[in-house]
Amino acid sequence: MTSIGDKPLRVDDLLQRNVWDVDHRPHITVDTEKCRLCEAKPCITTCPAGCYILAGNKVVFSYEGCLECGACRLICPYNAVKWSYPLSGKGVQYRFS
Numbered sequence: 001m002t003s004i005g006d007k008p009l010r011v012d013d014l015l016q017r018n019v020w021d022v023d024h025r026p027h028i029t030v031d032t033e034k035c036r037l038c039e040a041k042p043c044i045t046t047c048p049a050g051c052y053i054l055a056g057n058k059v060v061f062s063y064e065g066c067l068e069c070g071a072c073r074l075i076c077p078y079n080a081v082k083w084s085y086p087l088s089g090k091g092v093q094y095r096f097s
Ligand code: SF4
Pocket: 028, 046, 047, 048, 049, 050, 051, 065, 066, 067, 068, 069, 070, 071, 072, 073
């Protein structure tokens, strides 16, 4: 387990170590018209980065903090997520220490 001294690190602590070189071109786009049809909206609870939030009853998406896990593309029951990797060298850069 990773720790600082005798205090174990939480996942949130580890994620805060990452850095992003954000691609100006969104690597994920969401068809929010399809989101209107979706009652469960599993993207909101699945995304580990909190890129999907609910504003009223509307899904709002931002790609800048994406961890590139691909879960949102797989979990969407309406195939509303168009997903690709950011340009080479862009996106999340994981820091493990
Ligand atoms: S790829 Fe993963 S981190 Fe990025 S928006 Fe989708 S679920 Fe969130």
